[in-house]
Amino acid sequence: MNDCEEFYRRRDRRTREYEARRLRTSQPVVVAAGPEVVEGEAGQFLLLTLANLLARVHRRVAVVLPGAEDTELRVPDSHGSSSLGAALRHVTSEIDPCGDFALRDEVPEGTTVGVGIGDHAPAGLPWYVGAKGAVAVLDTEPSPIAEGYGRGSLRGAGLAACLGSAAAFHAAHGITLLPRRLSAWNYAEGDAAELGPSTLEPIDPGRVLLVGAGAVGSALAYWLRQFGVGGSWTVVDRDVVKLHNTNRSLLFLPADAGWPSRSPRYKANIVAATLPNSTAVREWYDEADQIGEEVFDVILPLANERDVRSRIAARNATVMLHATTGQTYVSQLHRHVRGLDDCIECRMVDVMPAAMECSDVKVPSQGPADEGGDAALPSLSAASGLMLATALQRLCAGDLTRTRSNKWSWYFDSERRLSQQGRQVCRADCMTVPPRELRARNAGDRKWRDLDPAV
Secondary structure, three states, X not given: OOHHHHHHHHHOOXXXXXXXXXXXOOOOEEEEEOOOHHHOHHHHHHHHHHHHHHHOOOOEEEEEOOOXXXXXXXXXXXXXXXXHXXXXXHHHHHHOOOOEXXXXXXXXXXXXXXXXXXOOOOOOOOEEEEEEOOEEEEEOOXXXXXXXXXXXXXXXXXXXXXXXXXXXXXXXXXOOOOOEEEEOOOOOEHHHOOOOOOOOOOEOOOEEEEEOOOHHHHHHHHHHHHHOEOOEEEEEOOOEOOHHHOOOOOOOOOOOOOOOOOOOOEHHHHHHHHOOOEEEEOOOHHHOHHHOOOOOOEEEEOOOOXXXXXXXXXXXXOEEEEEEEEOOOXXXXXXXXXXXXXXXXXXXXHOOOOOOOOOEEEOOOOOOHHHOOEEEOHHHHHHHHHHHHHHHHHHHOOOOOOOOOOEEEEEOOOOOOOEEEEOOOOOOOOOOOOOHHHHHXXXXXXXXXXXXXXX
């Protein structure tokens, strides 16, 4: 077995399950950007994020950039790349050192799995993506990138990358999708999809506790790095990066997993390095004595194991937000504002209790028993992280509690309605949320204390 065979065996130990559904990982995926796309910030961000997502699943990706390879890079790049072409080469080669990733001047003949970006993308591709404000479009005809709307179009560009990645993934299965118009601001689709603010100012959510730095947590950090974020962050996770984690995280690389011959890095260190004014706590939450009675303004519980949600519920934070992925290609956002919504402990009793693993979809197992039967999808964790990033933006904009809905879902394989929302309440016998009077007395100096009706 050569090094590349071993690399794919270990990295794809969970996506390998899709071979039962005839996933053609060796089939080339073509991404073709219109000439206007490469000149704008939102267009470049969409292209680089889509390449990031595709390289974690598909082993052959061709990006068509006719005459634009040396275009000046307009988005942040950890490698210090000055051109768009150099940034694309870096991101794809680091994600998959064994893959076949090329920049081309034209769409190859016979392309059956492809995504065009912008309203001047080459004709004849199966799918096209575009964005305006927070709204992303997946269509069978070219769709524009509305750079003129303002930096708010970065939200839609990020979501368009998720939709484009999902479309390519389904096309490789021979599964038909429908055109979509979806908002990353209010999470609705079609005519109900809201553009959101045209601005994209750095947010300050205050003192944030992030528990779990895995697929969704690292995706959140990826989006916030681009969008702009302040505050102070405490990132709690004892786990190190494993090679099979790299196929569903927007941040983790094989080098972070120690491939081929180094020590793996802690997930908390990687995520904390991406966020400002941050502290990495390399412990499991139930063993993280150093955070003890520390008070946080916002808690983001993105871990599932070791009864972490029940333990976090006991903190009674005013604002608690978490995003998950689950069975049937779903990304979800959950809101818990004290006094308005249910607690996380009651929510997770009823909400897909068997499907909260990071970016997993249950598929029929065809591989060795010790390699499990879950398949991991980068587009799902990326979408969940984006929902969460937008929720923090909505919190800072005073928009988070505008609706009574406190649970939003995106079903990426749905042949009907992709977006669903609803409201859940605590069980009648719930003892987690303190009485109104006690909440008022113990509100302290939390930044978002006024969201609780008791205060």
